[in-house]
Amino acid sequence: MSQVSKKSGGRPPSDLWNTHIKKGKEISKGNYKEICNYCPYSKYKGSPQDFEEHLANNCLNVPSNIRQTYLNKVLIDLKTLKNQLKKFIKQKYLILM
Numbered sequence: 218m219s220q221v222s223k224k225s226g227g228r229p230p231s232d233l234w235n236t237h238i239k240k241g242k243e244i245s246k247g248n249y250k251e252i253c254n255y256c257p258y259s260k261y262k263g264s265p266q267d268f269e270e271h272l273a274n275n276c277l278n279v280p281s282n283i284r285q286t287y288l289n290k291v292l293i294d295l296k297t298l299k300n301q302l303k304k305f306i307k308q309k310y311l312i313l314m
């Protein structure tokens with residue numbers, strides 16, 4: 218019989234936190250400093266994007282397959298951003314015309 222471990226309640230913000238980020242010092246009640254698992258990089262109240270970017274671009278010790286995963290993710294985010302920007306510029310341009 219295998220036991221299925223079910224995580225009850227609480228949604229994990231991202232798998233980042235379980236695999237690539239560890240909890241550091243408690244800065245204020247319930248708020249912890251987050252530390253990269255691979256290097257001394259740390260952030261307090263950082264967004265998942267901060268760490269995704271760090272893993273993709275700045276982390277010196279992250280395993281390359283993990284870096285690639287987040288590099289792809291960041292690239293996709295950038296693409297979306299670029300498209301939004303394009304739309305925005307187009308709109309602005311039209312107004313100026």
Ligand SMILES: [Zn+2]
Pocket residue numbers: 253254255256257258271272275276277278279
């Ligand atoms: Zn790092």
